[in-house]
Amino acid sequence: MLNLLPVLGSLYLGNHDPMALVRALPGNISQGLIWGIMAIGVYLTYKILNFADLTVDGTMATGGAVTVMLILAGYPPVIAVAMAFVAGMVAGFVTGILHTIFGIPDILAGILSQIALYSINLNITGGKANQAVSVDQFNLLVSLRYISKTILVTGIITIAIIAILYWFFGTERGFTIRATGCNPNMSRAQGINTSVAKVIALVFSNGLVGFAGGLLAQYQGNCDVNMGRGAIVIGLASVIIGEVLGEAIFGNKLNFCGRLLFVVFGSIIYYVVINFVCWLGLPSIDLKLFSAIVVAVFLAVPYLRAKSKNSYRRAAKGGTQ
Amino acid sequence: MLELVDVYKTFNLGTINEKKALNGVNLKLEAGDFVTVIGGNGAGKSTVLNAIAGVWPVDSGAIIIDGMNVTGLPEHKRASVLGRVFQDPMTGTTATMEIQENLALAARRGQFRGLRWGITKKEKKEYRELLATLDLGLEDRMTSKVGLLSGGQRQALTLLMATLKKPKLLLLDEHTAALDPKTAAKVLELSDHIIEDHKLTAMMVTHNMRDAIIHGNRLIMMNEGRVILDIKGEEKKRLTVEDLLRKFEEISGEEFANDKALLG
Numbered sequence: 001m002l003n004l005l006p007v008l009g010s011l012y013l014g015n016h017d018p019m020a021l022v023r024a025l026p027g028n029i030s031q032g033l034i035w036g037i038m039a040i041g042v043y044l045t046y047k048i049l050n051f052a053d054l055t056v057d058g059t060m061a062t063g064g065a066v067t068v069m070l071i072l073a074g075y076p077p078v079i080a081v082a083m084a085f086v087a088g089m090v091a092g093f094v095t096g097i098l099h100t101i102f103g104i105p106d107i108l109a110g111i112l113s114q115i116a117l118y119s120i121n122l123n124i125t126g127g128k129a130n131q132a133v134s135v136d137q138f139n140l141l142v143s144l145r146y147i148s149k150t151i152l153v154t155g156i157i158t159i160a161i162i163a164i165l166y167w168f169f170g171t172e173r174g175f176t177i178r179a180t181g182c183n184p185n186m187s188r189a190q191g192i193n194t195s196v197a198k199v200i201a202l203v204f205s206n207g208l209v210g211f212a213g214g215l216l217a218q219y220q221g222n223c224d225v226n227m228g229r230g231a232i233v234i235g236l237a238s239v240i241i242g243e244v245l246g247e248a249i250f251g252n253k254l255n256f257c258g259r260l261l262f263v264v265f266g267s268i269i270y271y272v273v274i275n276f277v278c279w280l281g282l283p284s285i286d287l288k289l290f291s292a293i294v295v296a297v298f299l300a301v302p303y304l305r306a307k308s309k310n311s312y313r314r315a316a317k318g319g320t321q
Numbered sequence: 322m323l324e325l326v327d328v329y330k331t332f333n334l335g336t337i338n339e340k341k342a343l344n345g346v347n348l349k350l351e352a353g354d355f356v357t358v359i360g361g362n363g364a365g366k367s368t369v370l371n372a373i374a375g376v377w378p379v380d381s382g383a384i385i386i387d388g389m390n391v392t393g394l395p396e397h398k399r400a401s402v403l404g405r406v407f408q409d410p411m412t413g414t415t416a417t418m419e420i421q422e423n424l425a426l427a428a429r430r431g432q433f434r435g436l437r438w439g440i441t442k443k444e445k446k447e448y449r450e451l452l453a454t455l456d457l458g459l460e461d462r463m464t465s466k467v468g469l470l471s472g473g474q475r476q477a478l479t480l481l482m483a484t485l486k487k488p489k490l491l492l493l494d495e496h497t498a499a500l501d502p503k504t505a506a507k508v509l510e511l512s513d514h515i516i517e518d519h520k521l522t523a524m525m526v527t528h529n530m531r532d533a534i535i536h537g538n539r540l541i542m543m544n545e546g547r548v549i550l551d552i553k554g555e556e557k558k559r560l561t562v563e564d565l566l567r568k569f570e571e572i573s574g575e576e577f578a579n580d581k582a583l584l585g
């Protein structure tokens with residue numbers, strides 16, 4: 001039986017070239033880095049603010065649309081992507097207002113913004129679902145065609161973002177956001193305006209997501225009204241994979257900087273894994289199904305593990321013994 | 322220091338859950354008063370404290386703290402003059418932040434929070450000394466997450482946080498009720514010390530009549546959203562648990578929940 005394995009293996013690998021995986025690695029890394037910036041945005045809301053923000057699916061496409069249209073209008077790609085950041089901030093602000101001033105629950109506030117953004121994004125691109133921007137015509141910051149430049153540029157940007165966030169969350173204002181996410185009642189008792197704290201976090205989170213959308217559009221050479229569909233799932237996958245991995249390696253010693261870094265690693269790993277399952281033969285139409293299952297499993301496992309240590313069935317059997 | 326004038330609050334007005342929680346509360350505290358608050362379940366004790374803190378707006382009446390009418394101010398704007406400790410040890414601190422970071426949050430109550438460091442080196446030194454006074458060993462765990470502390474430790478920390486910036490009024494709502502008897506006694510003693518040392522004006526809700534009698538210089542009893550008894554000075558010093566039970570029956574015409582726990 002055992003000596004059959006290599007035979008089966010080589011049969012299977014016959015039409016699966018392992019080198020293809022290696023060749024795809026730089027592309028996975030650059031894609032992972034761009035989505036890593038988006039995932040850091042998700043980390044700010046989901047982990048720090050304790051707010052499941054679904055705006056991001058729309059914001060990602062908004063960032064792409066704004067960037068591409070500005071580049072086509074002759075603005076430098078740097079300015080274009082900076083404006084994508086601003087557009088994202090506006091989207092986050094709207095969600096924040098819907099939630100804090102109009103009392104709409106977090107998930108619903110995000111969904112409303114997301115749906116509204118779909119129309120807005122189409123308006124930005126002049127009604128077209130897709131707008132191309134060619135790296136041959138414009139000096140884009142990042143591109144599929146220049147992977148090492150992409151890795152360098154996004155790597156530097158990522159480090160800068162992590163440094164800024166590390167600083168910010170060590171300030172008085174940053175403290176208010178961390179406290180609001182963990183214990184809003186206590187925060188108000190300590191004189192913190194929790195509504196303001198929530199809006200600030202949403203604004204910066206969506207700013208980052210819009211920015212990532214701007215980079216992604218340049219990278220793939222177009223923006224698409226559907227480019228953000230399921231972004232929240234990819235962001236969550238990155239956050240969770242990064243967290244599981246980071247805590248497995250560093251345990252409690254992992255500080256805030258480390259956590260953000262691991263979010264980016266999580267995103268890179270996500271794309272390596274996706275590439276791997278495609279290589280194994282998963283049809284691309286099933287990719288989102290696969291992503292959803294991965295996230296569901298990663299969310300469920302810690303919960304079930306905690307529960308199994310603490311279950312009625314086990315208690316009925318007489319505990320650990 | 323504190324004045325409540327005809328304060329009314331009804332919850333869920335116009336629904337079947339309508340509940341008149343405050344029914345014209347009048348109360349005046351002098352600076353330095355330490356008032357213990359007793360009364361049966363649902364008497365409105367927590368509601369009075371929440372009204373003072375501004376958790377929600379009251380229906381009518383006025384709340385004046387140290388000459389300032391705060392009736393129209395939201396919770397976070399009143400926080401600068403109030404220190405609060407709640408019954409549930411989980412509610413007063415931020416579990417995911419370090420012990421020293423929690424103190425730093427409290428130290429900035431009522432200040433604008435900008436882009437200066439959330440905690441400075443100088444503060445860390447001060448907090449170490451301050452925590453040492455608790456005698457719980459917390460000074461050596463300053464960078465531990467508060468979520469790792471026991472309920473008693475968290476309550477002691479909350480008390481420090483509530484008084485780090487001297488409040489005009491300290492509100493304690495059954496803040497030892499969730500602790501074991503020994504820890505409860507310790508936290509209560511700590512409360513006494515802090516109130517005395519800083520000459521604070523304080524209100525402390527308790528279900529323990531003996532504690533209500535021993536602590537503070539004044540005692541009020543609440544029933545059905547009103548202050549029905551207010552005892553101070555010499556009269557309070559002579560008070561016994563039996564007196565209190567009898568007084569309650571006289572005034573309210575009903576028997577105080579026949580609960581042994583009330584006797585402490």
Ligand SMILES: Nc1ncnc2c1ncn2[C@@H]1O[C@H](COP(=O)(O)OP(=O)(O)OP(=O)(O)O)[C@@H](O)[C@H]1O
Nearest residue numbers: 332333340342360361362363364365366367368369
């Ligand atoms: N936020 C709220 N919404 C609706 N009803 C409330 C609310 N807060 C208090 N109540 C009601 O107001 C009444 C007074 O409650 P309160 O919590 O002040 O009682 P208490 O004197 O603190 O009692 P306990 O000793 O049980 O803590 C109760 O009937 C309670 O159900």
Ligand SMILES: [Mg+2]
Nearest residue numbers: 366367368494
């Ligand atoms: Mg109460």
